[in-house]
Amino acid sequence: MSTRVPLPYTPKVLELFRNPRNLGRIDDADAFAQAGSPACGDVISIYLRIGEGDVIEEARFESYGCAANIAAASILTEMVKGKTLREAWSVEWKEVADELGGLPPVKRHCSILAVGALRRAIRRYYGERRPDWLPESLTSVEKQALEEEEMIERLYGRGTLR
Amino acid sequence: MSVRDLLRVHGKPTREVYLDNENSGWVPKEVVEAMLPYFNSIGYGHPSITNRPGWEAFEVLEETSELIAETLRGDKEDVNFVHSGTEANNLAIVGSAKANRGKGRKIIVSDIEHYSVLLPAISLEELGFKVVRAPVDERGFVLADVLSELVDRETLLVSVGMVNHEIGTIQRMRELVETVKDRNPNAIFHTDACDAYARVPIDLSRLDVDMLTLSSHKILGPKGAAVLYVREVEVQPILRGALSSQTLWPGVENVPAIAGFRKAIELAFNDLEEKVERMASLRDFLIDSITSSVSDCMLNGPSGRERAPDNVNISFLRVEGEALTVELSMRGVYVSSGSACTSRILEPSHVMLAIGRKHEEAHGSLLLKLTRYHELEEMRYVSEQVRESVERLRSISPL
Numbered sequence: 230m231s232t233r234v235p236l237p238y239t240p241k242v243l244e245l246f247r248n249p250r251n252l253g254r255i256d257d258a259d260a261f262a263q264a265g266s267p268a269c270g271d272v273i274s275i276y277l278r279i280g281e282g283d284v285i286e287e288a289r290f291e292s293y294g295c296a297a298n299i300a301a302a303s304i305l306t307e308m309v310k311g312k313t314l315r316e317a318w319s320v321e322w323k324e325v326a327d328e329l330g331g332l333p334p335v336k337r338h339c340s341i342l343a344v345g346a347l348r349r350a351i352r353r354y355y356g357e358r359r360p361d362w363l364p365e366s367l368t369s370v371e372k373q374a375l376e377e378e379e380m381i382e383r384l385y386g387r388g389t390l391r
Numbered sequence: 392m393s394v395r396d397l398l399r400v401h402g403k404p405t406r407e408v409y410l411d412n413e414n415s416g417w418v419p420k421e422v423v424e425a426m427l428p429y430f431n432s433i434g435y436g437h438p439s440i441t442n443r444p445g446w447e448a449f450e451v452l453e454e455t456s457e458l459i460a461e462t463l464r465g466d467k468e469d470v471n472f473v474h475s476g477t478e479a480n481n482l483a484i485v486g487s488a489k490a491n492r493g494k495g496r497k498i499i500v501s502d503i504e505h506y507s508v509l510l511p512a513i514s515l516e517e518l519g520f521k522v523v524r525a526p527v528d529e530r531g532f533v534l535a536d537v538l539s540e541l542v543d544r545e546t547l548l549v550s551v552g553m554v555n556h557e558i559g560t561i562q563r564m565r566e567l568v569e570t571v572k573d574r575n576p577n578a579i580f581h582t583d584a585c586d587a588y589a590r591v592p593i594d595l596s597r598l599d600v601d602m603l604t605l606s607s608h609k610i611l612g613p614k615g616a617a618v619l620y621v622r623e624v625e626v627q628p629i630l631r632g633a634l635s636s637q638t639l640w641p642g643v644e645n646v647p648a649i650a651g652f653r654k655a656i657e658l659a660f661n662d663l664e665e666k667v668e669r670m671a672s673l674r675d676f677l678i679d680s681i682t683s684s685v686s687d688c689m690l691n692g693p694s695g696r697e698r699a700p701d702n703v704n705i706s707f708l709r710v711e712g713e714a715l716t717v718e719l720s721m722r723g724v725y726v727s728s729g730s731a732c733t734s735r736i737l738e739p740s741h742v743m744l745a746i747g748r749k750h751e752e753a754h755g756s757l758l759l760k761l762t763r764y765h766e767l768e769e770m771r772y773v774s775e776q777v778r779e780s781v782e783r784l785r786s787i788s789p790l
Contacts, residue, residue: 238717240393240400246717247400252787267790270711270731270739270754274789291789295713295732299787 345374404723558692559702612655
């Protein structure tokens with residue numbers, strides 16, 4: 230039985246932390262959402278510019294969090310650029326972790342939070358015009374982001390940043 | 392994933408300043424040289440066996456005990472060698488509680504103790520002991536009147552660290568010990584003095600503690616040697632095994648590490664006051680330099696003479712501390728943080744929370760522990776790198 234705790238970082242995480250791709254906000258973004266909470270120590274904002282056929286022309290991020298958090302948000306924006314919103318919606322947190330060369334259990338919530346922020350942005354973009362492929366009820370990743378925020382709100386009675 | 396690839400991407404910074412002496416540290420050349428003969432020239436035997444290399448090893452234990460007793464104004468017979476501060480604290484808490492279980496069930500530990508004190512204490516709850524955590528004020532002081540309220544006839548053991556490992560608070564030990572002994576003369580008092588040794592004066596001829604922990608690596612000695620100093624109090628071993636030269640700890644003592652510890656003590660205590668003054672002035676320069684050049688930051692713990700001379704702990708708002716340690720690492724500045732993300736349990740430092748810091752303040756904390764070997768110029772460099780790193784991470788943040 231190995232009891233060794235895995236290293237938190239892959240070379241890819243460190244590279245993206247050092248030189249994040251798609252960093253910064255889009256001031257007139259077509260879609261925007263935030264997930265996480267400062268009290269938890271991680272917040273990710275996702276900004277999307279959406280073109281013809283609901284294709285993501287530009288995806289950018291901001292992050293308050295650990296190196297893995299920054300890397301997860303960055304790689305996700307890279308992964309969804311050029312995809313339709315429907316395709317972007319189907320990106321799973323495990324794929325994000327895989328793109329980073331793997332994330333140990335203790336850092337998995339970083340990729341969950343990134344995907345949670347993206348899905349929240351997509352859901353908000355459609356609002357009442359929800360397409361058929363977009364599930365009516367929240368997906369587990371969205372719920373997880375929400376739970377983290379609600380837990381903090383319960384514990385500390387502070388408004389979150391949604 | 393390979394560590395080698397990670398290190399390759401990280402690269403070797405051209406300039407490096409190591410300030411993570413809280414967690415592990417650099418060892419001076421003289422200390423390493425003092426250890427080397429004990430691997431294969433002399434004293435490589437078992438200190439409790441009747442042969443020459445064994446007796447040579449025993450001599451190291453004897454001489455180091457004498458030196459430690461001299462620096463503490465204590466008795467060499469009370470010095471017990473173990474392999475780490477964590478082991479010494481476990482032995483103190485679990486060993487004394489089990490040996491004295493008929494005399495009371497209450498164990499009082501301060502809210503900001505090192506985990507190697509807190510967790511063994513909590514583990515004793517399974518055996519019917521009750522653990523009470525003594526609160527601290529916003530600078531990390533255990534207040535005598537607060538402690539006095541907690542101590543009663545059921546109190547078996549009290550443990551308060553002499554200097555806090557994270558925020559450098561130098562407790563008013565004599566007052567605390569006297570308070571406890573006044574309330575219950577039979578209560579056992581343990582203090583983790585790992586961060587106090589060779590930084591603040593310890594005089595056991597005037598301080599009535601029953602047990603005290605010291606660790607080699609906390610004074611620039613090698614890892615693998617530590618001491619539990621035990622006076623007239625029953626302690627039972629917590630590890631069982633074959634013979635040793637000491638009854639409290641089985642197994643063969645780490646003689647080369649103890650020889651290194653001895654050298655580290657000699658070096659640290661030579662002109663101790665001058666070294667302490669030097670560290671304190673580097674500390675104050677670093678604190679002033681960082682807090683005056685970076686916006687929205689706060690010093691954690693007391694300042695001046697109430698703070699350990701080697702300890703700098705600052706919280707930066709709107710920055711996550713783990714990212715800050717990685718950013719600084721790539722700039723060759725090696726530090727640690729009280730952020731949840733640096734812990735395996737994803738909880739922020741309990742010390743930060745105990746002094747009333749909010750979670751986001753704890754997440755943004757940096758611990759920089761310097762040594763007498765550091766130079767003022769290095770402090771300037773560190774301050775500059777901290778400022779730039781905080782700016783960079785704040786520029787990434789949506790907050």
